[in-house]
Every structure is written in structure tokens, then in C-alpha cells.
Amino acid sequence: MSEKAQSTRPLDASMTLLREVMERPLDPSYAAAAAHPHPRTRRGTALTLALAIAAGAAFSVSVSSIRQPQRESSQANNHLRDEIQKRTEQVEKQAAANAALSAAIEVTQQKALGAGGAELAAQAKRLGLAAGEVPASGPGLRVTLDDAPTAEDAVGGDPRADADFDIGVLFDSDLQIVVNGLWAAGAESIAVNGQRLTAVSAIRSAGRAILVDFRALRRPYVISAIGDPDRMQAGFASGAAGAYVQSMRDNAHIRADIATSDKLVLPGAGQLVLRAAQPLETTGTG
Amino acid sequence: MDWKRLLRGGAKVLPRPRLTRAHLLAALLLGLLGFSLVVQARQTQSESLSSLSQSELVRVLDTVTNQSERLDAQARDLEQTSEELRTGSDQAAAAERATRARLEVLGILAGTLPAQGDGVTLQIDDPQASVDAAQLLDTVQELRDAGAEAIQLGSVRVVASTSFVDVDTSTGANGGVVVDGTTVRPPFTFTAIGEPATLETALDIPGGVLETLRQDGAHGTVRTGTELKVTALHQVQPPKFAVPQSGN
Amino acid sequence: MIAAIGLLVGVIAGLLLQPTVPLWLQPYLPIAVVAALDAVFGGLRALLDGIFDDRVFIVSFLSNVVVAALIVFLGDHLGVGAQLSTGVVVVLGIRIFSNAAAIRRHIFKA
Numbered sequence: 136m137s138e139k140a141q142s143t144r145p146l147d148a149s150m151t152l153l154r155e156v157m158e159r160p161l162d163p164s165y166a167a168a169a170a171h172p173h174p175r176t177r178r179g180t181a182l183t184l185a186l187a188i189a190a191g192a193a194f195s196v197s198v199s200s201i202r203q204p205q206r207e208s209s210q211a212n213n214h215l216r217d218e219i220q221k222r223t224e225q226v227e228k229q230a231a232a233n234a235a236l237s238a239a240i241e242v243t244q245q246k247a248l249g250a251g252g253a254e255l256a257a258q259a260k261r262l263g264l265a266a267g268e269v270p271a272s273g274p275g276l277r278v279t280l281d282d283a284p285t286a287e288d289a290v291g292g293d294p295r296a297d298a299d300f301d302i303g304v305l306f307d308s309d310l311q312i313v314v315n316g317l318w319a320a321g322a323e324s325i326a327v328n329g330q331r332l333t334a335v336s337a338i339r340s341a342g343r344a345i346l347v348d349f350r351a352l353r354r355p356y357v358i359s360a361i362g363d364p365d366r367m368q369a370g371f372a373s374g375a376a377g378a379y380v381q382s383m384r385d386n387a388h389i390r391a392d393i394a395t396s397d398k399l400v401l402p403g404a405g406q407l408v409l410r411a412a413q414p415l416e417t418t419g420t421g
Numbered sequence: 422m423d424w425k426r427l428l429r430g431g432a433k434v435l436p437r438p439r440l441t442r443a444h445l446l447a448a449l450l451l452g453l454l455g456f457s458l459v460v461q462a463r464q465t466q467s468e469s470l471s472s473l474s475q476s477e478l479v480r481v482l483d484t485v486t487n488q489s490e491r492l493d494a495q496a497r498d499l500e501q502t503s504e505e506l507r508t509g510s511d512q513a514a515a516a517e518r519a520t521r522a523r524l525e526v527l528g529i530l531a532g533t534l535p536a537q538g539d540g541v542t543l544q545i546d547d548p549q550a551s552v553d554a555a556q557l558l559d560t561v562q563e564l565r566d567a568g569a570e571a572i573q574l575g576s577v578r579v580v581a582s583t584s585f586v587d588v589d590t591s592t593g594a595n596g597g598v599v600v601d602g603t604t605v606r607p608p609f610t611f612t613a614i615g616e617p618a619t620l621e622t623a624l625d626i627p628g629g630v631l632e633t634l635r636q637d638g639a640h641g642t643v644r645t646g647t648e649l650k651v652t653a654l655h656q657v658q659p660p661k662f663a664v665p666q667s668g669n
Numbered sequence: 670m671i672a673a674i675g676l677l678v679g680v681i682a683g684l685l686l687q688p689t690v691p692l693w694l695q696p697y698l699p700i701a702v703v704a705a706l707d708a709v710f711g712g713l714r715a716l717l718d719g720i721f722d723d724r725v726f727i728v729s730f731l732s733n734v735v736v737a738a739l740i741v742f743l744g745d746h747l748g749v750g751a752q753l754s755t756g757v758v759v760v761l762g763i764r765i766f767s768n769a770a771a772i773r774r775h776i777f778k779a
Binding site: 211212215216222223225226229230232233236237239240244245247248249251252255256258259260261262264267268269270272274275307308311312316318319322323325333334335336338341342344346349350351361362363375400406407408410412413414415416 | 474475477478479480481482484485486487488489491492493494495496498499500502503506512513515516517519520521523524525526527528529530531532533534535536537538539540554555558559562563565566568569570571572579580581582583584585586587614615616650651652657659660661662663664665666667
């Protein structure tokens with residue numbers, strides 16, 4: 136042990152690379168030039184000046200050229216983003232208020248209808264379930280989809296220039312196909328990330344964001360479908376959607392997980408309002 | 422390593438709390454750091470809008486505005502119903518009226534009632550049989566996104582649960598798409614009730630339905646109309662697995 | 670000093686003239702800029718240490734940029750482009766930080 140204490144080698148002698156980088160960041164040429172100053176010739180000075188100007192020009196040109204893509208974040212875009220943020224918050228608040236009022240009304244209506252209106256109330260509940268307004272629970276299938284792991288850290292790529300920038304990213308068409316496959320396999324109710332699908336629910340994309348019912352979803356995308364778990368799983372796998380998910384897995388490394396569940400609880404879409412469609416007036420003698 | 426000495430020394434290292442300006446400044450900076458860490462972490466979790474181009478941002482703003490309008494209409498409707506229930510002398514009758522009104526809306530949504538209103542018709546001619554289930558599915562999504570409230574394709578009512586499956590050509594059948602069990606063949610005729618101008622514009626956007634059809638060799642014609650009728654009905658099967666819950 | 674003045678003149682000239690960079694050069698620009706920054710910080714520190722020399726500054730500036738670009742070029746052709754450029758950026762970053770710390774000590778005595 137005493138030999139070790141007497142050793143003159145510093146403990147980090149083997150880490151020359153790191154030591155070099157951290158302890159000597161300053162080019163040793165400076166110290167050498169200071170110790171042995173070289174004769175200044177006019178030619179040398181002129182060359183230095185010329186090179187310096189060229190270097191400075193190249194530097195500023197490079198910086199301004201790299202900065203091009205950022206010009207897109209102009210005033211207009213920032214305004215748009217702020218507006219979207221504000222309106223989304225408003226929408227969330229209004230949606231919550233509507234849901235609360237809707238629930239309160241339903242309770243009052245149930246009580247007010249009484250025994251006479253029980254049949255009406257039951258009919259409303261049945262149709263409400265089919266239309267997606269009324270929450271539902273039951274066994275079924277849960278499909279979880281997420282972008283490929285590599286798509287998350289595509290750092291430094293230019294979204295508008297790279298053709299492969301979007302490989303491994305899920306878009307609205309992918310979710311549409313999966314949902315369509317579940318309906319075809321016998322699903323009775325479907326919700327995506329807690330958004331119940333109704334006859335007026337649209338699955339669309341804006342850039343990389345997927346919106347269901349105008350609400351942007353956060354990954355991973357969880358599609359819950361109530362129905363016969365085994366029949367749906369078999370039907371989905373053997374249909375076009377199953378093949379599509381498999382090819383997404385194989386080619387684009389999309390993460391997909393399909394699992395049965397004994398109890399799924401899907402929220403309702405609440406009382407929807409139709410502004411353009413009205414029931415058809417039958418002008419017959421009936 | 423002399424752990425005991427380290428532990429004993431550690432107690433001495435902790436300074437007694439003394440408020441000097443430097444301490445306060447350091448505390449403030451650490452607080453700011455902690456705050457910005459949390460804010461940043463929450464930012465990265467949410468969908469980032471910063472990667473979207475201007476036209477994409479405009480689309481997102483449009484959809485959020487649409488959603489806002491729908492929710493406002495819903496709020497007005499709910500307020501009215503609530504008002505009627507509160508002030509009506511005959512609560513049972515008011516509740517019955519409200520429920521009947523709801524049944525009409527639900528019927529249109531579920532496809533059990535025919536509907537009428539302004540909207541558009543979209544006729545797709547497909548001479549090369551290139552239109553498949555995915556294209557029809559995308560068309561329906563575009564129509565819904567533009568506010569279509571009742572949609573009919575050929576003789577089939579399109580509702581939430583409507584599925585589109587390509588006809589299995591291996592069995593020797595000609596092309597076509599099976600929509601909710603019924604085979605539909607070109608030309609495909611969509612009738613959609615909603616805001617006619619919005620529907621027409623949505624179908625004609627660059628990269629939209631009409632353009633995609635043209636690229637595939639098909640041809641779509643959009644016509645706006647008033648008093649369009651969606652008469653096809655959808656039979657609602659009583660659910661075998663889904664159980665309705667009350668409240669939201 | 671001549672070199673520093675020349676550099677400044679060049680920067681202004683570049684900003685005023687705004688020539689477009691040819692497409693094949695574009696991928697090397699980011700790392701070249703970081704390498705240039707490293708040389709600039711080194712020069713600043715040398716200045717404050719009292720051992721600044723024009724020639725050394727220009728040579729270090731140009732060689733940093735060329736070597737960094739060469740490494741990226743090599744990396745792209747070997748297929749390890751991203752990793753090599755990450756390594757270069759890490760090293761340059763550490764050097765910039767060390768020089769900046771020394772500069773800070775000179776200026777703020779802190």
C-alpha cells in the first residue's frame with residue numbers, strides 16, 4: 136500500500152483524451168507563439184487579413200443560411216398558435232360545463248318522467264347507446280398504437296425536406312383503418328383515447344397531430360371497443376385491418392398491442408346537437 | 422473510504438440556515454430552475470404545435486373553432502332544456518317533450534330515422550375500379566369533419582358503426598365495396614346533410630378527396646342542394662355486450 | 670488585432686451580401702459554425718491571457734472548420750455520420766465551456 140502512495144503517476148493518467156479536452160482547451164500554439172514570436176512580414180499580415188475576412192464572411196453566411204427554416208415561425212404563426220391555445224382552453228371548459236349540465240338534466244328528466252314515461256326513457260337510453268351519447272361498459276378489445284421508437288428522436292431533420300421523416304409516425308388513416316376493422320369485426324361501441332365515436336366523429340390529422348372530434352390526441356393511441364372479445368380479436372386479425380397493423384409493425388416498426396379486456400368503460404359523447412339535419416316530414420296520410 | 426468520518430463530517434458540512442443576500446439569490450435561482458423544469462416537462466408531454474406549417478395551423482384553428490361553435494350550440498340547447506324543466510308547470514310533460522326531441526336527434530344519429538336538410542351530393546365515377554374501401558372511408562371522415570350530420574352512400578345509411586370492406590375479388594366477384602354488409606358498386610353516390618359551402622370546400626381542398634380521386638383515375642362531382650333527403654335506414658341491433666351507464 | 674478586425678469586416682460583408690450556400694455544403698454548416706465558435710472562444714481567452722497571435726488564430730479557425738467538416742463527411746460515408754458529429758459537438762462544446770470559464774474568470778474575477 137505504501138508503494139501506491141509513493142507513485143507519482145496521477146490517478147487519471149490513462150484518461151488522456153478527456154484530460155486533453157478539459158484541461159487544455161486553449162490551442163497550445165498560442166503559448167508557443169508567445170514564447171517564440173515569428174517575424175511579421177507584410178505578406179503574412181495581408182494573407183492573415185484576407186483569410187480573416189473570408190472566414191468572417193463564411194461564418195455569417197453559414198449562420199444566416201442555417202437560420203432559414205426558423206423564418207417560418209413568423210409573427211403570423213405565433214399568433215395562430217396563441218389563438219389555438221386560447222380557444223382550446225375555452226373549448227375544454229365549455230365541454231366540461233356542458234357535460235355537467237347534461238348529467239344534471241338527465242337526472243331531473245328521469246325523475247320527472249315518472250312511471251308513464253319510463254318506456255320513452257328506456258328507448259332514449261337504447262338509442263343513446265347506439266348513437267354514442269350514453270356511456271357504456273362491457274367486455275371487449277383494447278388496441279394500443281404508438282409511433283415507432285426511432286420516430287421520436289428524429290433530431291435535426293427538416294420536416295419539409297426529409298422524405299423519411301414521417302416513417303414510423305401514425306396518421307389519421309391508420310387509426311381510421313383500425314377503427315373500421317373493429318366495427319367490421321362486430322364492435323358495438325368504440326372510443327379513441329376516451330373520445331366516443333359517433334356518427335359525427337371524424338378522425339383527422341393536422342401535421343403529426345391526430346384529432347378525433349376536433350380534439351388533438353396524445354400518444355399512445357388507445358382504441359377501446361366493446362363487443363365479443365374473442366370474436367372481435369379473430370375477426371380483426373383475419374381482416375384487412377389485422378394485416379395492415381401487422382405490416383405497420385414489420386415495415387415501420389409501429390408499436391401495436393391488441394388485448395382483450397373483461398371490462399371496458401367508454402364515456403358518452405354527451406347530448407349532441409344537430410344544426411342542419413331535421414327529421415323527414417312524412418306528408419302521407421299516415 | 423472512511424465512512425464513519427465522512428458521516429460525522431457531513432453533519433458539520435450542513436450550514437446553519439443564515440439569510441444572506443447570496444443565499445436568497447441562490448434560492449430564487451433554484452426555485453426558477455425547478456419551476457422551468459416542471460413547465461418544460463409538461464410542454465414536451467403535450468402535442469407540439471411548433472412543428473406545423475402555417476396552412477396546417479390554420480386547419481387546426483378551423484377545427485377548434487368548429488368544435489367551439491358546436492359546444493356553444495350544445496350549451497344553448499342544454500340551457501333551454503334546463504330552463505323548461507325548471508320553470509314549467511307540468512314537469513312531466515316538459516320532460517316528455519324534451520325526451521321526444523332527444524329521440525329525434527338520436528334517431529337521426531343512429532340512422533333509425535330519415536332526415537332532410539341542406540347539404541351536398543357527391544357522385545364518384547370509377548371507370549377503372551380504383552376506388553377502394555379506404556378511399557370511401559376517408560371520404561366519410563372528411564364529410565364528418567366538415568360537419569355532415571347524416572350521410573347516405575347508395576342505399577346504405579352511414580352511421581358511427583358503418584364499416585367499409587373491399588369485396589373479396591378472389592372469389593371471382595367484380596369490384597365494389599361492402600358497406601355494413603351491403604355491396605355497393607360504382608358509381609358511388611354520397612348524400613350528406615350539413616352546411617353546403619363547408620362540405621363543398623372540404624372536399625375540394627388540395628390533397629383532399631376530389632384531388633385523390635382524380636389521381637386514382639376516378640372522378641368526383643359535388644353538387645350543393647337544399648331539402649336533400651337521407652332516407653336509407655340503419656337497423657340498430659340490440660347490444661349483446663355493451664351496457665349503458667347513467668351519468669357521464 | 671488585424672485578424673479580429675478582418676473577421677468583423679468579413680461578418681458584416683457576409684450579412685450584407687447574403688450569398689446562397691450551395692446545396693452540397695449545407696449539411697456541414699452547423700458543425701462548421703460550432704467549430705468556428707470554438708476557435709473564436711479560444712482566441713478570446715488567448716487575448717485575455719495576453720498571448721493572442723493573429724496567425725495562430727486564423728490557422729486554428731480554419732483548421733477547426735475544415736477538420737470538423739471532414740469528420741462529418743467521413744462519418745456520412747462510413748455510415749456513422751450522426752454518431753461522429755455528436756462526438757465532435759461534445760468535444761467542441763466542452764472546449765467552449767472551458768474557455769468560456771477562463772474568460773469569465775478574467776472578466777468577473779468570479
